[in-house]
Amino acid sequence: MIISFVWAEDSKHVIGKDGKLPWKLPNDMKRFKDVTTGHPIVMGRKTYESFPNGPLPNRLNIVLSRNRDYQVPDGVVLLADKSQLCDYVNPDDEVMVIGGSTIFEMFKDDVDKLYLTKIDYxxxxxTFMTAIDYSKFDLIEKKEGVMDDKNIYPYTFETLQRHN
Ligand SMILES: NC(=O)c1ccc[n+]([C@@H]2O[C@H](COP(=O)([O-])OP(=O)(O)OC[C@H]3O[C@@H](n4cnc5c(N)ncnc54)[C@H](OP(=O)(O)O)[C@@H]3O)[C@@H](O)[C@H]2O)c1
Structure with missing residues (x-):
């Protein structure tokens, strides 16, 4: 399995505030949807609870919690340990780890690919992004974000691949 991280961070590596995203950036939501749809997504219980409409559609939602009694709807997988992940994903899946920081920290030595949105604000x-050793990754794509009246912060989409 390939493990990828998908996240957005601000100029100080902030990813969260009061259990939510600190910004509204619809173009980044769209990129997130494009990158993750069709793939398993792995997240911490707090990130799962930050979704206003429950599990994200058209993706296997996998939630990590130490509370084995935590209730999730049918179709959502609850895991207490990342070692159980291979029981739920196919060997050729690209598994999208979507945060939060505790979950990025848990997978930082396993991650192959990074889909990063840098917001220049x-x-x-x-909540801060976990430290990543970028010297082990190559930038394979970089795209300036389009700004408009609904996307008012400067931002860049980057994709990085771990080199061998
Ligand atoms: N900007 C972005 O791209 C982005 C992405 C994701 C999240 N966020 C933001 O980040 C914040 C949430 O992140 P967070 O780091 O506070 O929380 P989180 O990683 O989403 O969830 C933390 C929870 O995950 C479970 N967990 C952590 N380590 C575990 C382990 N080793 N084994 C089993 N379960 C484990 C625990 O659940 P239990 O307490 O139930 O045991 C823990 O309380 C929110 O503000 C959210 O909006 C931002």
Whole structure:
């Protein structure tokens, strides 16, 4: 299995504030949907609870929690340990780890590919991206984000691949 990270961070590596995203950036939501749809997504219980409409459609939602009694709807997989992941995904799947920071930290030595949105703005927040050793990755794609009246912050989409 390939493990990928998908996230957006601000100029100070902030990814979250008060259990939510600190920004509204619809073009990044669209990129997130495009990148993750059709793939298993792996997330922490807090990120799962941050979704306003429950599990994300057209993707296997896998939630990590130490609470084995945590209730999830049918179709959502609850895991207490990342070692159980291979029981639920195919060997040729690209598994999309979507946060939060505790889950990025858990997979940082396993991750092969990074889909990163850099937002050039300082929002302030309480949750930060885990440190990544970027010297082990090559930038394979970079795209300036389009700004408009609904996407008011400068941002860039980057894709990085771990080199051998
Ligand atoms: N900008 C972005 O791209 C992005 C992406 C994702 C999230 N976020 C933001 O980040 C914040 C949430 O991130 P977070 O780091 O606070 O929380 P999180 O990683 O989403 O969830 C933390 C929870 O995951 C479970 N967990 C953690 N380590 C575990 C382990 N080793 N084994 C089993 N379960 C484990 C625990 O659940 P239990 O307490 O139930 O045991 C823990 O409380 C929110 O503000 C969210 O909006 C931003």
């Amino acid at each position: 300082d929002f302030g927040g309480d």
